[in-house]
Structures are given as structure tokens and as C-alpha cells.
Amino acid sequence: NAGVTQTPKFRILKIGQSMTLQCTQDMNHNYMYWYRQDPGMGLKLIYYSVGAGITDKGEVPNGYNVSRSTTEDFPLRLELAAPSQTSVYFCASRDELTQYFGPGTRLLVL
Amino acid sequence: SQKIEQNSEALNIQEGKTATLTCNYTNYSPAYLQWYRQDPGRGPVFLLLIRENEKEKRKERLKVTFDTTLKQSLFHITASQPADSATYLCALRTSGTYKYIFGTGTRLKVLA
Numbered sequence: 001n002a003g004v005t006q007t008p009k010f011r012i013l014k015i016g017q018s019m020t021l022q023c024t025q026d027m028n029h030n031y032m033y034w035y036r037q038d039p040g041m042g043l044k045l046i047y048y049s050v051g052a053g054i055t056d057k058g059e060v061p062n063g064y065n066v067s068r069s070t071t072e073d074f075p076l077r078l079e080l081a082a083p084s085q086t087s088v089y090f091c092a093s094r095d096e097l098t099q100y101f102g103p104g105t106r107l108l109v110l
Numbered sequence: 111s112q113k114i115e116q117n118s119e120a121l122n123i124q125e126g127k128t129a130t131l132t133c134n135y136t137n138y139s140p141a142y143l144q145w146y147r148q149d150p151g152r153g154p155v156f157l158l159l160i161r162e163n164e165k166e167k168r169k170e171r172l173k174v175t176f177d178t179t180l181k182q183s184l185f186h187i188t189a190s191q192p193a194d195s196a197t198y199l200c201a202l203r204t205s206g207t208y209k210y211i212f213g214t215g216t217r218l219k220v221l222a
Binding site for chain 1: 114116118142144146151152153154155156159199201208209210211212213214215
């Protein structure tokens, strides 16, 4: 039981490039979340999903897109990377009450 | 406006003492309040959850209180150890939503 896995661990992007952050969970949870965490700050919700095919915006969705075609996977897409998207990104899945977080992806946009 | 606040300054305490961390919120009616631990370079790990109709929850050396009148939760670590050094985040979820709102976290350092 691997829990929540994220790839890549670290990535450097140039301004304007695109990339997909991968997130997979093996706990059969319906609820999944994407957060970003800037230095010294708490987690800000980007997007979330309540089940396959259903997604919704969080606090800071601009510049990101998500899809949820399966229960296991919840990828986050950055279309045109900007320096403001430099951050650490965490994916989480949730059972009835508890969120389980992945190890994070550190993204640097230069 | 809605806010959830934790003491942004680091808390240093001596080993063996009780650490008390505070989480205050305004303009929310949380159904649940949770506490997480985060170590450097890692994702948060769930510690405790307390519901709006509960006053106190305990788990081993951890205790959480929830005062909906004061709009405050306190998180206590008794008999603290250097291994308890980490950042502690509070998060709340209001009823009828799926979203969690996180505080900025308080860094705790337990000195040997």
C-alpha cells in the first residue's frame, strides 16, 4: 500500500512551458485535492475532485487545470508556466475524515 | 473576511515541558478542525481531528481542545521530545463543503 505518490519530485521549467504533475493513490478514495505551499505559508487549495469525472476549483485555480478520469489518478496541468507558480505542490486523498498527503513536487519556474 | 491564524513565530520549549499551539479562526463555522504535522521537505501528516460538538480529544501525548465560542483550538504536546520538533498546521472544514482551509503553521522546536 503506497498511499499517495507524486511525480516528479523536482522540476525546473522555463516561463511559458507546460507540464503535468502526476498524482496517484491506491486507497480507493473518492476525494482528491491539489494544494500549493509557498515558503512560510500554509496550503492553498488549487483544485479538488469528489470522484472520477467530477472536479471543482479551490482558492487559487488560475493557471492550472485538472482532470479525473479514474479514481486513482488526479493530474495537475500547468499550461503556461509563470514565476508566480514556483512553489511546492502537494496532492492529497481523503477517506471519511482524514487527508493523506503525497511527498510533494518542488517546481521552480525561471 | 474569513481567516484562520496560527502563531507564525517559532515556539521553542525545553524537553519534557508541554507545548501549546493556538489556532484561531474568524467568520467560519467549522464542522471539523484537524491538526497536522509537517517535517521539512515532506507532506503533512494527520494527527488529530475534533468535531464542532466536541470539547477535547486525546491521543497518547497529544490533546486538542475546541472552543467554538472563542473560535479557537489549542493543540498540546505533553512531555515534549526533540523528535516533536516540526511545523504544526491546523485545518478546518465547514459542513456542506469538501474544501479544507489551512493555517500557516507554527514551527515548534523542542530543545534537549
